Amino acid sequence: MTIVAIDGPAAAGKGTLARRLAAELGLPYLDTGLLYRAVGRLVLDANGDPKDPAIAEAAARRLDPADLARDDLRGPAADAASSAVAAIPGVRAALLDFQRGFATKGGAVLDGRDIGTVIFPEARTKLFVTASPAERARRRWLELLAKGSDADLATVERDMRDRDERDSARAAAPLRPAEDAVVIDTTDMDAEAAFRAALAAVRMRLGLV
DSSP states (O other): OOEEEEEOOTTSSHHHHHHHHHHHHTOOEEETHHHHHHHHHHHHHTTOOTTOHHHHHHHHHTOOGGGGGOSOSOSHHHHHHHHHHHTOHHHHHHHHHHHHHHHTTTOEEEEESSIIIIIOTTOSEEEEEEOOHHHHHHHHHHHHHHTTOOOOHHHHHHHHHHHHHHHHHOSSSOSOOOTTOEEEEOTTOOHHHHHHHHHHHHHHHTTOO
16 A cells, blocks of 8 residues: 655645646545645634634534535635644544545545654655745745735735744644655745656655666
8 A cells, every 4th residue: 555645834835746646656635734624614614713622623523525625725714724723633633534544445645734744654655845935925825816816925925934833833743744754845946846856756765766
């Protein structure tokens, strides 16, 4: 069973890499960040506080796969709610089985923030994809502009730095590279160069070179 665990902060490019690697390797793909975004949205739908452990855990336990197909899981509100619920141990515990069950049916490529450290610490193939905060903010800003948003770059970068701090400082599964992860910094890479670097690292770990 081949499991490729890809972690990293927002807008580092890990999602794009994970999808391309999954297609290249013929494996299913799961964006685990969508799980937390969907939970955050469920809490917001009910006018709840994403920082409330009881409300957030209840939302996580009633999560349905159809919730992952919502079209409102991106943007500043979803980002903040996702980061808040992800810091709650009960939410992470509720979603643990979902993630492991998805991958253990026959392997998978998963991206998130704790795949290599918590979900599949035994995975042979782990990547930590990152980039400078300024570059990640620029990428996210361009995404928002393409969707018609009038987002301000400075605000996007400030929000991203705040989220990085929350994700790295939380007690439950803080964002950090696994000790045996291959770190790929995409700051000065285009999408093709980042994919080549990631594919080379995966092939090395799988003994395919």
